[in-house]
Structure formats: C-alpha cells, structure tokens
Amino acid sequence: MFTGIIETIGTVTAVHEEGTNRSFQISSSLSHELKVDQSVSHNGACLTVEQVAGDQHRVTAIAETLKKTNLQFWKPGEKVNLERSLLFNGRIDGHLVQGHVDAMAECIDRKDLAGSWELRFAFPEIFSGLTIEKGSICINGISLTIFNVTKNECSVAIIPYTFDHTNISGVLPGMKVNVEFDMMGKYAQRIISASYTINAPSLHER
Numbered sequence: 104m105f106t107g108i109i110e111t112i113g114t115v116t117a118v119h120e121e122g123t124n125r126s127f128q129i130s131s132s133l134s135h136e137l138k139v140d141q142s143v144s145h146n147g148a149c150l151t152v153e154q155v156a157g158d159q160h161r162v163t164a165i166a167e168t169l170k171k172t173n174l175q176f177w178k179p180g181e182k183v184n185l186e187r188s189l190l191f192n193g194r195i196d197g198h199l200v201q202g203h204v205d206a207m208a209e210c211i212d213r214k215d216l217a218g219s220w221e222l223r224f225a226f227p228e229i230f231s232g233l234t235i236e237k238g239s240i241c242i243n244g245i246s247l248t249i250f251n252v253t254k255n256e257c258s259v260a261i262i263p264y265t266f267d268h269t270n271i272s273g274v275l276p277g278m279k280v281n282v283e284f285d286m287m288g289k290y291a292q293r294i295i296s297a298s299y300t301i302n303a304p305s306l307h308e309r
Contacts, residue, residue, distance in 0.1 A: 104189045105144045107197030107239075107246020109269045113145075115181040116159060123166040126153075127177060131185055134160040142202065144186040146270070147244035147281040148172050149202025172204045172281045173243075182270040184244040197246025198239040199286055205230060207279040208242070211256070220261040222274060226282055228255040232292055233284035241283040245269055 113131030129145070137143065137160050141152045150162035169175045177183075189195070208226040224242070231254045234240070240249050242259065249257040266272045274280060 105149070105186050105197075105200040105202050105244070106189055106195050107200045107241050107244065108186065109184045109245055109265075110186050112268070112270055113183045113185045115177050115179055115183060117179060118177060121163070124163050125169060125174070125177075126161055126163045127174075128159055128161050129183060129185075130159045131183075132158070133185065133187070134158050137187075142188045144184070144188075144200070144202045144244045146173060146184050147200070147202065147241050147283055148174060148204050168204075171206060173207055173279045176279070182273060184269050186244055198241075200241045200244075200246065200283055201286055203283060204281045205284050206282055208282045210274050210276050210278050210280065213274070213276055219263070220266055220271075221258055222261060222271070223251070223256060223258045224280065224282070225256045230282075230284055231255050233288040235288070238288070239285045241281075243270060243274070243280045245271060 111132050113129040115127050116130050117128035119126040134155060135158055137152045137155050139152055139155060142149050143152055145162060148168060150164065152160050153163060154161040164174045206227050208224040210222055211225050212223040214221040234249060234252050234257050236250060236252050238249055240247055240257065245265065247259040249259055251258040261271055
C-alpha cells in the first residue's frame, strides 16, 4: 500500500529480457536503503525488489504488467517515480494507493500557467464511472486531484514542487502515463453491481 507521495526519481540504467518478463536496473538516492523482497512503487506500479547493489536495485515486470503500464516503453535513461510502501504509524499525505495500475492514459493537453501547470488526460471509457469532480487519482504513482471531469477525460493541476520532484515535468501531449483509479470508487462500483445482480428479479417475477 502506498500514498502517492513520491520520495525520489530513479533512472533506468539497464533493461534485460527474460522470456516474456523484463528486468530493470534502477539507480536512485534511496536504492541503498531498500531490501530484497521489499515492495516499491515504480511510476505507480508495485514491484518487488530482487537485488540491491550500491545505489542501484533490480525489479522485474511480468507480461501482464508490461501490457497495462508504460513500463513497456522504458529504456536506459528513463526517469521513474519511486515510493516505498506505506508505514501505518505515519500520516497519509496523499490517498490510499494499491500500486495496481488499472490502465494507461494519454496526455492530450498541457498548459503552462506561469506558476503551475495543467495537464489533461484521456483514459479508456470503461473506467468512466471511477472519476468524480475533485476526486483522487494516481498518475505515474503521484496522488493528484482531478477536475473538469468528462466521460473519459480529466485534468490535474501541478504545483512547482511536484513538477520539480517527479517525472510529471516530462509528460507531454501524446505520452502515456500509468493510472490507478481511487480504490474506494472501485469497491463502491463493485458493491453496487453485485447488489443489483443479487436483487435483480428472476424471470418468473418479471
């Protein structure tokens, strides 16, 4: 479990193919503090640390993760948002994030507002029921508030600190980002769907 508050930006230094899997060697300021088997959010995708050596660590993404996330595009030099798992004796400054990426969204607009930035994203319509005005969303592992919500689009505002300390600064129109929709919204949608199925009248009652 994570909070969507990025700790640091890592850099992919090497990529290795292993069957349908892909391993990434990542250099960062917190790599030396990690431990094997630890869960770390990489652009919002929860991955297990497999090896730690100095200021670098290694993680592997399976085919399903590669299909649903922008990890499929990673090459040496890629900047990656990193966050270690949540400590339950601390404050949750963002929102509860599982590290389970739902889909990729495409940046369709970016505005420099002379002090902040506004980015707009389009996502698959199947997730339209999971976005609400002023709701929470996780983009590349960053906890953000959405606004100007339509069926399959939403906007986020980026403050200077977030712009300077995450890879959102490099997101331009046409680029793909990882998106995890609010967990509470997903559970609510599932409960409503299940409730309708259970309470739906049988054929002889209609």
